[in-house]
Amino acid sequence: MSPAVSEPARRPVGHDVLTALVKLQDLDLMIREAADPRQADEVSKLGFPIGGLDQLRAAREVLAAGVEPRFLRLYDAAVRRYGGRALVPVANRTCLGCSAVQPTGVSPDPKRITSCQSCGRILYPL
Amino acid sequence: MAVDVQVVLETFDPALFLPSLAAPDKDSVLQELVAHAQAQGLVREREPLLEMLRSRESLGSTGIGHGIAVPHGRSLAVPRLVGGFARHVAGVPWDAVDGKPVHLIFLILAPPLEQPTRYLPFLGRIVEAVSDADRRKRLAKAATYEEFRRALRDALA
Numbered sequence: 001m002s003p004a005v006s007e008p009a010r011r012p013v014g015h016d017v018l019t020a021l022v023k024l025q026d027l028d029l030m031i032r033e034a035a036d037p038r039q040a041d042e043v044s045k046l047g048f049p050i051g052g053l054d055q056l057r058a059a060r061e062v063l064a065a066g067v068e069p070r071f072l073r074l075y076d077a078a079v080r081r082y083g084g085r086a087l088v089p090v091a092n093r094t095c096l097g098c099s100a101v102q103p104t105g106v107s108p109d110p111k112r113i114t115s116c117q118s119c120g121r122i123l124y125p126l
Numbered sequence: 127m128a129v130d131v132q133v134v135l136e137t138f139d140p141a142l143f144l145p146s147l148a149a150p151d152k153d154s155v156l157q158e159l160v161a162h163a164q165a166q167g168l169v170r171e172r173e174p175l176l177e178m179l180r181s182r183e184s185l186g187s188t189g190i191g192h193g194i195a196v197p198h199g200r201s202l203a204v205p206r207l208v209g210g211f212a213r214h215v216a217g218v219p220w221d222a223v224d225g226k227p228v229h230l231i232f233l234i235l236a237p238p239l240e241q242p243t244r245y246l247p248f249l250g251r252i253v254e255a256v257s258d259a260d261r262r263k264r265l266a267k268a269a270t271y272e273e274f275r276r277a278l279r280d281a282l283a
């Protein structure tokens with residue numbers, strides 16, 4: 001019997017990387033809000049009990065592990081610099097994080113990871 | 127910040143009024159709602175949004191009892207605050223706080239940042255609107271978007 005060969009983990013590419021980073025940022029935001037006692041209390045008072053934070057943190061690790069390290073580094077650096085907002089929408093070639101108009105040569109493409117030429121945030125075409 | 131009635135009403139998109147959902151479980155309902163939102167161009171991408179709503183449910187069920195669920199959350203895939211309403215006549219299991227099936231579903235989606243910030247106050251207004259049994263009955267009877275809008279307006283008044 002031949003030994004079992006484990007397949008290498010599939011890492012997302014192109015559009016999938018951007019989607020994975022959007023998921024990561026959404027999840028990071030949710031974890032941050034749920035871990036903030038004031039915000040968690042506000043939501044609980046509305047009738048939505050908050051629990052399962054460890055489960056979300058574990059899901060976050062799995063998600064992050066699936067992103068190519070160079071993109072994850074780019075994301076983490078922007079998160080640290082901009083208080084969690086590593087990805088920002090871009091509309092009409094304008095970064096909605098810093099309002100800088102992107103040069104015509106830097107065309108935000110949903111199939112590629114593009115950073116704002118001014119602030120360095122990752123651009124998400126709306 | 128208080129959110130006035132008109133803003134709440136305008137946030138509920140007619141394209142996201144689904145009076146006869148029949149999906150068999152919570153995840154199928156979420157998939158259907160998100161698919162509608164994307165088909166109507168209200169959200170940029172389906173997958174991150176669905177993932178966000180599932181994560182939100184794992185944090186704690188959004189079934190607040192009395193047959194009501196308010197799945198909600200923020201995602202970069204959402205350009206602006208969006209509200210949707212769906213009715214599930216048969217009722218769908220939602221792990222609600224009272225363990226009962228859910229019949230009325232209010233979907234609330236917001237971008238990560240808004241100016242002005244309306245997301246949480248908006249959520250509060252919806253919870254308040256369904257806190258009364260008579261209001262819930264009227265919302266449950268709404269067969270058209272206009273009926274829903276009138277019932278919601280009166281519930282918020």
